[in-house]
Amino acid sequence: MKESVGQESPWGVYTLLIVIALSVVSGRIAVVISREGDTAFLSANDRSRWCTIAALVEHGTYVIDPYLNRRGAKANRRPWATIDLVRHRGRDGKMHYYSSKPPLLPTMIAGVYWGVTRTMGMWLSDQPIYLGRVILWLVNVPTLAVFLLATIAALDRVMEDRWAKWFLAAATCFGTMLLPFSIALNNHLPAAASMAMVLWIFVRSFEQPTTTLWWFLAGLAGGFTAANELPALSMTVFWAGLFLLVRRDALIGYSAGVLVVAVAFFATNWIAHESLRPPYMHRGDGQRIATLAPAEDGEPPTAPQVLKPLIDANLAQPDSQVSLQPSRRQDRLRVVIGDSLQVGLSRVAEGQWELHHWDDWYDYPSSYWVEGRRRGVDVGEPSRFVYAAQMTFGHHGIFSLTPLWLLMPVGLVGAWTWNRREHRLLLASIAAATIVCGVFYVLRPEIDRNYGGVSVCFRWLLWFAPLWLFSAAGPAQWLAARRWGRMLAVGMLALSVASMATSLDGPWQSPWLYRFWSFLGWIEP
Template structure:
């Protein structure tokens, strides 16, 4: 009886320690949200990135539209030249009314969901974000981000407790989860990385729980995996991909892993994925009358006509032919006002017909007239050549980019040293555990390599480390998956004094790095700023 009581007390103590760390992490995030303010002190928005989403949310509830024209023109009541809602993360295209409007460049699904929360806040309090741009966004952030952070922490902790054998390994791994990654700083701002990471953590927890249940059923225990669990896993995997497109790779792997584990998971998993897919494409269509998200519109659209002209620039005859074709095909009315102007791209011109636009591109045989599909080209666009600054200019050398992605100023291992244990965690996890666990590890490793290569081989304009942010944020959704791998390595390291001290050192450095970003995730990494101070990087 005494041994049973001691065992119960032991498990309660472990749960208390782990639960306390989760509570402290959420409380820190709550405190930061309660005081979050822009540098100018007139909103709770921290960057162009989150302002882009806030504009959509406010416009949906207050104006009933996805267009953000009104929001980006709101002026500071004291400093009239300041636009506190202004954002560079916007696109411009023709709306349903036939006129040009500005829209957020972010996929509309998540902002639409947050707009539902804002609607409830508005109905309950009567306050609006445009009238109260500090306190209303803080309230929404608390209602949206704190539960997602809790899901990320609880689900990842549940996985860690499955893969770690020692109490010391569990405690140190959960400490890394709560304080050693950049997820905590990103909780104080509206972004797509937190929902993606939380969804991925929950999907992983469901998968491993399902594996345990199926193994138990095979031993004769009365355990089964419900269709609701598989459906939830499908929804979570798809929602992660809806927020982070490269996470689609892992979403596919989750589907394969689930079917490998239980063929009966196919229909409920597919149903869960379908729910998110329908919501994603429906909101995109309603917002933009396109099934592609805004960031996919960066070129020319369908071909309208081809002209066999030899001139290097449009002349009067070509302009007349272009106008005739556009009018004859009923694309614009005959009384429309036409103009042809140079585009940002070489050998490309923009044909204006009132609020409609077409692209006129010089090719080897003449001129090709296409529908305009570059939503990032508009007057004053930050994304035009010559206007981008800092890391947004892109890194010309892939070798230099690779270095800074790993051990440089935006490095995974230099900014979050606990990830240095990843290779050991993968190697150990691939050799131990039940088959379904090893298959999951292989899938995570493959997805990691694929996504890393995807970003490494992007065009120069996209080799910008995710822009001005406190880390290589595009890979943040891997955090729960990597933490599960790191936990295995930590569990092995704590068995020796040297290993334990090494983990402490890596964890301490990771927490230090995380703490430098608590004021805002939308700032250059501390290492980047330090290198600027040393003169190694041009400001």
């Protein structure tokens, strides 16, 4: 059933759905509180960013040491403590703790906190519940509004059937797992909103004049998606390829926007860590310092044997105190020089050891990210086949937790039925990015095959939401023309909304399927 000229605009229904979604999130943020009742921070993941935000405004630094042992209302509670942190030498030459998250997003949110604290005269560290909720609302509700408005506007432009439009508008507002993530500080909601903005600008460009400023905005959004979700860089590149094929006038503005975000991303990373790589990428051995002579007994070198090559490399003095400490890897030791510098001592062959600069920022005393300390899904899935099955149709399944996404592959396969070449190329790009990112996560090392940690879904692909909804437009219109098709579509949406609703108390918990299967004894939590 096609929409005829003169019919009433569907934006009345769109507005109602969007207002309801934003109201639900606003209500949840108004009462959001930690399990222990002392902050508005729901897990180690968002606490990591909150620590950076507070440290920047209250102390002018990215160092989060003062917050990790901060006590709450209960004497034995550390409400700011987090496992998502790294440790490395700071500009003062001493070892400090930092958030493991890229610093660009927390730096931007720190700007919001600065405005709030100047207006309200309160510090987040003193009022982590009240002020945390205020900042969370100011950040997440507008971001969610951008995602909803941009996605629905893009779908409205390419669809003709009124019922199908309403169906996908409802799916956008309530059918994805982005609503639960809207009540906690995270990178997934901004990434999805940014991707929705690029999608909308691309779709509208074929019906309305689009200036360089619009393409610059698209570049900012595309670059910001990649800054929040590194694998989304694939789609950022595919957008550039699309513009090269169908809108060459967009390339300059789009590239300039991406460049601005790239500069901001690397600049904040350098200011925070004196490194261009994000902190979570520092998990291995640094540059080699020296190779030590093989030990006859196969034992690692002693501290005096290690001291000489360190002196030769100007890393120690003859009177320096050197100690060898265990590392999170069995084939490596931490060499601590005094109380401020450490290097690595790694076994590269039987009896053969190398000294190298320290570059494993996750290796520190009391680190959670060592063998024997990680728990649950953080241990990692040994089988790539099982991992792929669970992330698609299993306990963290894209399709099992959100049946609505079953329309996505159908829409991608049926891309050839679209009339516009530009839309067909866009669907092909979405398909390619989906495959690239899916394969990327399956091929990750075992320690990284953890489904995104304790989370209500496979959160690393949430930024695809606007693109997958766009992919579902074709199948939705086909189903809308058939009574049984509408019933099927409503059933898929109902199941997706029900699955989403199980997580409205917070995104940092295991999916309901994972919990149910654990109850049945099918898996070990």
